[in-house]
Amino acid sequence: MEVRKARALGFCFGVRRAIRVLEEASREHGGIETLGPAVHNQQVVDRLSGMEIRVAQSLEQARGGVVAITAHGAGPEVLAEIRARQLYVVDATCPIVRRAQRRARELSRAGFGVIIFGEVTHPEVKGLLGWADSKAVAALEGAELTSFSPLPRRLGVISQTTQNRSGFAQFVGELMAVLPPRVRELRIIDTICQATQKRQEAATELAQRSQLMVVIGGRDSANTRRLAEICSTVVETHRVEMASEIDEAWLKGKSSVGVTAGASTPNEAINEVVLRLKSFGESSQAGSI
Numbered sequence: 001m002e003v004r005k006a007r008a009l010g011f012c013f014g015v016r017r018a019i020r021v022l023e024e025a026s027r028e029h030g031g032i033e034t035l036g037p038a039v040h041n042q043q044v045v046d047r048l049s050g051m052e053i054r055v056a057q058s059l060e061q062a063r064g065g066v067v068a069i070t071a072h073g074a075g076p077e078v079l080a081e082i083r084a085r086q087l088y089v090v091d092a093t094c095p096i097v098r099r100a101q102r103r104a105r106e107l108s109r110a111g112f113g114v115i116i117f118g119e120v121t122h123p124e125v126k127g128l129l130g131w132a133d134s135k136a137v138a139a140l141e142g143a144e145l146t147s148f149s150p151l152p153r154r155l156g157v158i159s160q161t162t163q164n165r166s167g168f169a170q171f172v173g174e175l176m177a178v179l180p181p182r183v184r185e186l187r188i189i190d191t192i193c194q195a196t197q198k199r200q201e202a203a204t205e206l207a208q209r210s211q212l213m214v215v216i217g218g219r220d221s222a223n224t225r226r227l228a229e230i231c232s233t234v235v236e237t238h239r240v241e242m243a244s245e246i247d248e249a250w251l252k253g254k255s256s257v258g259v260t261a262g263a264s265t266p267n268e269a270i271n272e273v274v275l276r277l278k279s280f281g282e283s284s285q286a287g288s289i
Helices: 013-029 042-050 076-084 095-109 123-131 142-147 166-177 196-206 222-232 267-289
Strands: 002-005 034-035 051-056 066-070 088-093 112-116 135-140 154-159 185-188 212-216 238-239 256-261
Touching: 013 034, 013 042, 013 051, 013 066, 013 088, 013 095, 034 112, 042 051, 066 076, 076 123, 095 112, 095 123, 095 154, 112 123, 112 166, 123 135, 123 196, 135 142, 142 166, 154 166, 166 185, 185 222, 196 212, 196 222, 196 256, 212 222, 222 238, 222 256, 256 267
Parallel strands: 002 256, 034 051, 034 066, 066 088, 112 135, 112 154, 154 185, 212 238, 212 256
Antiparallel strands: none
């Protein structure tokens, strides 16, 4: 059985940078707290906790004097509350997310209503809504925009950075179909991360050459979920967080298995999955002799 990895998978630049920033800050300050998980991967969170990088789900839970903004970013109201509490802030926001935040703010200040293609409950999207000065809504389908009432005459559309371009294009098409005549100007800005796009393209390409795909990533990872959704439209796909979750029965009759991983998945998790898949393949061959 052949096991192949996607040409682009695992940690992206933004996650690597965020982890480096957090580790350096923890060494400097003797421990810090992140507002929410540093990344959506429990293995990484557990490793960071051993370096005195702890998780606070809210500022009310923060017990130390140093708090960190994660790679997903945060809204200006969160930063204002941190200042009001006189806490030291470490900002590990991904530069791609920061760019999307700037676009949301620029559109809002130019008088546009802002529509965000994204999951309203995701930390990144919550932050983007804040940077749009409450002149924004988030949705995954054009029909959901009935909550934006009354609809402004000028609209700007951006995306959660980890969404996929085909979904964004479909959303814009749906949006244009339901826009009333009173909307005079529509500005669309592509804020999707290139690294995310490359991982999705690589996963699709590998899925087309495989009989089974295994997608590795945290259960709360939005970009991992999208990788699994994309692969599942091509071939049988299973999503796991750890190698121990792989079921040997998945591999029955399979001669080629592809592996990809979300942007917050560490190399060790990927390597463990590949080794486990190969061990199953070897045991299968030995049993058929």
